[in-house]
Structures are given as C-alpha cells and as structure tokens.
Amino acid sequence: MLGLMELRIFTEPQQGASYDQLLTVARCAEDAGYAAFFRSDHYLKMGTVSGDPGPTDAWTTLAGLARDTRQIRLGTLMSAATFRLPGPLAITVAQVDAMSGGRVELGIGTGWYAEEHSAYGIPFPPLGERFDRLEEQLAVITGLWSTPAGQTFDHDGRYYPVSGSPALPKPVQQPRPPILLGGMGPRRTPRLAARYADEFNLPFVSVEDTTAQFGRVREACAAIGRDADELTYSNALVLCCGRTEDEIRRRAAAIGRDADELRANGLAGTPAEVVDTIGRYAAAGSQRIYLQILDLTDLDHLDLVATTVLPQV
Template identity: 80%
Template sequence: MELRIFTEPQQGATYDALLAVARRAEETGFGAFFRSDHYLMMGSVSGEPGPTDAWTTLAGLARDTRSIRLGTLMTAATFRLPGPLAITVAQVDQMSGGRVELGIGTGWYDAEHSAYGIPFPALKERFDRLDEQLAVITGLWRTPPGETFAFTGRHYQVSDSPALPKPVQQPHPPILLGGMGAKRTPQLTARYADEFNLPFVSIDDTVTQFGRVRAACQEIGRSPDELTWSNALVLCCGKDDAEVARRAAAIGRDADELRENGLAGTPAEVVDKLGRYASVGSQRVYLQVLDLADLDHLDLVAAEVLPQL
C-alpha cells in the first residue's frame, strides 16, 4: 500500500508552511503531496492568513520540489472553466516534469461560493457540468498535436481549439474521482478516472462503494483493474497513547473517536487498520495531516509505518 500526504490549507496555512510539509514528505518517502481545493475555512478556526489557491500552490511546489507527485483532493469544478483548467494542469505538469494528478469533483461547500461570488448550481446541474468538464479536459489533452478539438454540450461549447499546451504525462495526467454517490459517481469514474477515492468512510462503506464502481466499469466493458482504489483518512499517530492524545487535542479531536473514524493510534494500530482497508481492495491511502507545524508526525509514520507496508 502507498501512503500519501493530504493537507487542508483553507484551515490556515501559508505557502511556506505547505512547502515545508511537501519537502518533508518528499524526503521521508511518501508517495505524493496533495491539498484540498477550498476557499473558506470550516469549523471554528479563523482560517488566517486566508485561503491559498490550489493550482497556484501546486505550480510553486512543482518548482520547489524534485520528485514527489502533486495533486488535488478535489478541485471543485464550480471554480474553473474546463478549457482554462486543462491549460493550468498541463502547464503545472510541465513545470513539475510530469508529476501532477487532477482530482476533481462537483464542489459541495455552498458557503465558500457565497463568500467569494462563485455560482453554486443545484447538485444535478453540478454533476452535469462535471460530466461535460471531464469530456472537455480529456478531449483537449488527447487531441493529437496539429489537430483541433470541438465539443458541444449544454453547459460548455468548444470550437476549433488548438488543444494546447500538452501535459508531459501521456495521454494525460491521472484523473481522480471520488465520493459516495450511488449512480453518477460510479458512472463518471468508469468513463473517465484513473483512480477512485473515498474520503473519510468506514471499511463497510468502502466495500459498498467500491462494488458500485466495479459494476459500473463492467457495464461499459472496462476492467476494474485499470483503476487505482484509494481512501483518505485523518491521521493521528503517536509513539504511545499520550502522544496520540496530544496530537488529537492539537486538532480538536478525541483520540478514541479518531481511532474509530480515522487512522489513529500507535504505529502498530495504524498498520493494523491500513491492513484492514487493504483487505477490501484499497491500494493507496491519503493521510489527512491537519497540524502542518508537526513535521515530527510525518517522521514517525515514515520510520515506523511505511517500512511495514
């Protein structure tokens, strides 16, 4: 199983703080550094010094790191038009030497849209727009050099596009979709995704949703083995119970609750729970790191958990 680091900068983070986490993740052997794509804090935190844009951050990290993969869980389709997003991701892929991955979803946080003047359609329209966005983005990336791309949808129309620039990764950077939607999420995943991710769900829910996505793949004649299957879980690891409790308190959570609903405990407990997710088909776990100043947390997992995987 591969472990990746996943951050939530809308809760309060500077670029320098994110760079420090990304570099430590790179140095200690984690597979990737991912960040959320949100413009407003959640809960009782202040969110200071304010939001940072996901793709601006990743462009900086593309130049300030060397080997670690970089991506989003998940870019909100409501934030960006598909053509400009395809250009942005392709450019950051070039800047990184081919290390970028695009996690994308419908967007769900109404309050951040209101706070920054972003339209927030009803859920059905958001799924319709996501479907068309995926068609446009992948169509632009897959268009052979020298040819043009066109698309006529209800929400987006593209005509005579040179479909440039091209990403380094061919046919395109990996696309991640995810979530517990029962119908359209599995259908879109089967058609467009390279990876399917489930954030913050139980092993039982993982079994259920992985099954839906596998069935959707089989319905269109795609092998489910072509997908990477992953989870995202809150990380709270400590060398002993006292350290687990301290790290839980630092992020405003209860250690016992995190043991139940997240990835918490001593390294042995963390390895055991990762094994249970692996047993139902999860191949990759994104460790949600909420205390960005606690780089020793990453060191502990790298030293005591990664070697057992």
C-alpha cells in the first residue's frame, strides 16, 4: 500500500451531462468512499461530442449537490476568473460552503478557452491581463473571507476596487475554504500558488513535468518564507481502468481515446497498472489524484477502482 494518496472524482459536464446525471455520479462516489467530487467550470463543449443537453453552471451544480449529498467534499477544477466578479464569487462560495456544512473547495484559474467566452458574451482579455485579474480576484476573495466580523474590507485595485465592504457572509470553514491553483506556467503560477493556494494541481501532465513544476512551487514558497509543505500537491489524470484488456479498450473507445495512448498519458490499464502509475506520481510528490471520469453512465468504473485500487493507495 502507498498509504499517502487520496483519490477524488473529477467530471467534465460541458461534454454532456444534466444535473441528475452529476448527482448520480456524486452519490456513487460518496458511497464508494472517494474523498471528493469535483467538476470543471466550462460553458462550451470540446471536440466532436454533442454536449447535450448543454452546459450546466458549476456553482449552481455545487449548490444543489451541497444539499443532495452528505459528506463528500465538493469543488471546481477550475473556475475561470473571467466568469465572475470576485465579490459575488466570495459570497457564492461562502453560501455553498454553508449549504454543505463546510465541504466546499474553490479551484480558480485565469480561464483559457476563448471560444466559450465568445459563445456566451464573456470578455476574454489577453493572458497577461487575465493573470493580473486572477491575482486581484484572489486578493479580494481572501481579503473578504479573512476580515474580522464587524470590520470592513477595502481593496485599492485596478480591476476590482472594493470600498467599505462588510465582508459577509463568512464561510463555515475557517480560516477559509481551501483554494486550489494550478497549471504549468513557469513564473507567475508558482508565485500565485505560494501566496494564495492551499493546494496546487497539475492537469494531465507527465511525472517528469510534475516533478519540475512542484519544484518551482516549492522554490516560490521558499522565496516568500512560506513552508512549502503547507500546500497539498495534486494531479488530475484521465481514468480508464478495466479488469481485462477488452474492458480497458471498451472504456477507452467509449470516450474516443486509444487504450495504449491513455496508458502513456493517463491513468489506464488494469487495477495493478493503475496502482503502479499512481505510485510514480506519489514518488514525484503528488498527494491527491483527481480521476477524470468522462463516461458518466459507467458507474461500474467507479466501483471497480474503489474496490481494487483505493484500498491499495
């Protein structure tokens, strides 16, 4: 047994999912013993799938799941800073945290998918400005949450100036719900993580890239005098596990992927192969794996990993 790895479920509803489908998967994950249910925050499908019945809003979904689940943690990988203003987002997350009894986590990033912005009338500034806006959003959100009760919060910002805010409501989790940042940016991303993140996540990258980027984050922490071990380090990987080769290839085909390619770039193969791959990421410093589930109808997939992989990690 590895003894150090937490497994979480990660879904991509923009590829096609209703709230009821997401609830079914979340409850299955909860019953099977996974630590968390996360979803992406996108408003447009990717690739050739239909995307029917159309996108669902991430925080509306999590509000529903907060009431319709019991104990599993809930969050986003990643909400786009371009989608929401930081003050209202701080209110939304605090409210969903209260609705869930303190089970919410906020993953947030710059936003990257230009087409979804043009499809729904969302401004999409250049990357440098998106990083500036993300940094200011983090300052506002954390500032609002950390302001002592009875005091007000002000922020002299370029994009999001705040004046005399009562900084309410407060989240249930104290000092705040965990904040997740991530990505392979070599400079600003590690610096932002060192300053604001409780968890640093890398989506769909190799063990070698994981080692290098976790190292940059640790260096950024050292540069500001923060203990790098205060952060949790995690990866997100496509899951494609099967008892037999036929089952593995069937599951790969169902999501439009090749089994051998997924073995090289994801978390694929027999349960023993999956455990071995998880071990390599653990050796690189990863403490959590988000299992990207793309076929939301295949609940046996979740049960298989829960019974054969989860006990070994």
